[in-house]
Amino acid sequence: MSIVLGPNQYGKAETRVVRVYRDTPRHEIRDLNVSTLLRGDFAAAHARGDQANVLPTDSQKNTCFAYAKQKGVGAIEDYALDLARHFVAGIGPVSGARIDVEEYRWERVSVDGRPHPHTFVRAGDDVRTTAVTAEDGGRAWVISGLDGLVVMKTTGSEFHGFLKDRYTTLAETTDRILATSLAARWRYRAWPPPDGWDAAHAAIRQILLERFAEVHSLALQQSLWEMGRAVLEARADVAEIRLSAPNRHHFLADLAPFGLDNPGEVFHAADRPYGLIQCAVQRDDDPAGEAGPAWSGPAAFA
Numbered sequence: 001m002s003i004v005l006g007p008n009q010y011g012k013a014e015t016r017v018v019r020v021y022r023d024t025p026r027h028e029i030r031d032l033n034v035s036t037l038l039r040g041d042f043a044a045a046h047a048r049g050d051q052a053n054v055l056p057t058d059s060q061k062n063t064c065f066a067y068a069k070q071k072g073v074g075a076i077e078d079y080a081l082d083l084a085r086h087f088v089a090g091i092g093p094v095s096g097a098r099i100d101v102e103e104y105r106w107e108r109v110s111v112d113g114r115p116h117p118h119t120f121v122r123a124g125d126d127v128r129t130t131a132v133t134a135e136d137g138g139r140a141w142v143i144s145g146l147d148g149l150v151v152m153k154t155t156g157s158e159f160h161g162f163l164k165d166r167y168t169t170l171a172e173t174t175d176r177i178l179a180t181s182l183a184a185r186w187r188y189r190a191w192p193p194p195d196g197w198d199a200a201h202a203a204i205r206q207i208l209l210e211r212f213a214e215v216h217s218l219a220l221q222q223s224l225w226e227m228g229r230a231v232l233e234a235r236a237d238v239a240e241i242r243l244s245a246p247n248r249h250h251f252l253a254d255l256a257p258f259g260l261d262n263p264g265e266v267f268h269a270a271d272r273p274y275g276l277i278q279c280a281v282q283r284d285d286d287p288a289g290e291a292g293p294a295w296s297g298p299a300a301f302a
Contacts, residue, residue, distance in 0.1 A: 005046050009098075009301070011037035012057035015064045019073040027118040030073040031104040033127075034080075036060040037298065038087055039096035053093035060087075075197035076101040077130045077142055084134035096135045098297060102147070103128040125150055128201060129185070133293050141294035144201055145185035151209065152179035152248075155264075157217040177250035177267060178217055182243065184208060186231065187294055189239035189286065200235070207231050220247055220277045228281025239290065240282040247275035 013035045021028040038060070044050035063083065071082050080099040087097040104127055106120040126149040134140040160172035186204065193200035211230040217223045224243045231241050250267040 005043050007039075007300075008042060008046060009037045009039045010042065010054075010057065011035060011098075012060040012064075013298075015061045017064050017068050017073075019068045022118075025117050029106055029120060030068075030076075031106060032068075032073065032076065032079075033102040033104070034064045034083075035100040035298075036064070036083065036087070037098040037100075038091070038094050039098075040094040042093065055087075055091050055094070063087075076103050076128065077132065077144060077192070077197045080130050080132035081134070081140060081142070084132045084140065088134045088136060096133065096293065098131060098133045098293075100131045100297060101129065125181075131185070131294070131297060133296070135293070139292070141292055142188045142191050143185050143294055144188065144197070144204075145183070146201075146205060147183045149182040149184070149205070149208070150179070150248075151182060151212050152177060153213065153217075156215075159219060175264065178220065178223070179248040179250060179269075180220065180245040181248065182208065182212075182245050184227075184241060184243050186235075186241040187239045187291060188237055189290070190237040193235075193237050200237070204231055204235065204238070207234055220245055220275070221279065224277060224279050225281060228279065232281060232283060239286045240280055242278070242280045242295075244276070244278045247277065249274060 015034045015036075017032040017034050019030045019032070021030075036057075038055065041053050044052065045054050063086065067079065067083055067086070071079065073079050080101050083099045084097040087094050105123040107123040108115045109119040109121050110116065111119075127147050129145040129147055131143040131145075132140060154177055155175055157176050157178035158174045159176060160174060162170075162172070184204075195203065207230050208227050211227040212223060215223050215226045224245055228241045228243055232238055249270045251270060252262060252264065253266045253268050255262040255266065
């Protein structure tokens with residue numbers, strides 16, 4: 001029996017890159033959180049501590065900053081593709097690179113009804129995401145997405161008819177609050193999208209919101225399926241979408257001790273524990289193995 005080194009990767013996690021465009025008095029900003037992962041011939045570093053093939057993570061961080069200046073930051077998918085291809089093509093021992101980017105949204109502050117040229121306020125809690133993987137030979141995969149999209153519907157949700165055992169205490173309901181903080185990731189099979197990265201992201205985000213609102217939900221699982229299916233039906237360029245939704249439970253407050261009725265009006269919002277529902281919605285004509293290493297990120301080693 002011999003012991004061998006298995007899959008391995010390394011990189012610089014969560015480099016905060018803020019790019020300010022000040023070419024005119026009206027400034028623009030792009031606010032990013034960038035993580036890099038390199039894969040390749042790093043066996044000697046693990047087995048002998050030989051760093052000859054190891055590009056320091058500090059160098060990877062500096063590359064993120066340099067590319068924000070030299071290439072600029074437009075759509076985060078293009079920025080991530082540029083970085084991934086640089087590491088694969090420009091660093092000899094590297095055979096694959098994955099770049100994860102989160103983008104935080106800012107809106108311009110208005111003063112006396114006029115947009116201020118250089119003052120901004122953070123817009124919402126959800127962030128735009130992308131994960132780009134590139135390999136030798138020029139092959140690349142693009143995943144776009146969003147995280148932290150907090151949504152709630154105050155009716156139009158049920159949960160009943162579920163399996164019960166000796167430990168079940170949950171009451172069935174035909175009218176409940178359904179709330180979640182949605183994370184969604186979708187893999188493009190044709191890119192860039194015909195309407196461009198920014199417009200495609202906005203369109204998919206809107207589809208998810210509309211379908212969440214429209215579906216009379218018998219379970220959060222059903223809502224996720226309908227949301228994912230709606231995206232694939234509307235977007236031929238999307239191969240699959242993966243959704244993760246913690247159930248943000250809202251429990252009816254007991255006001256009876258105070259002589260008060262509570263017909264679904266006052267709730268206690270519990271942050272934990274919570275149900276966690278996840279699913280992938282895919283096309284049956286997507287070739288086996290087409291996703292390649294697209295979904296292999298830091299979580300694969302967690």
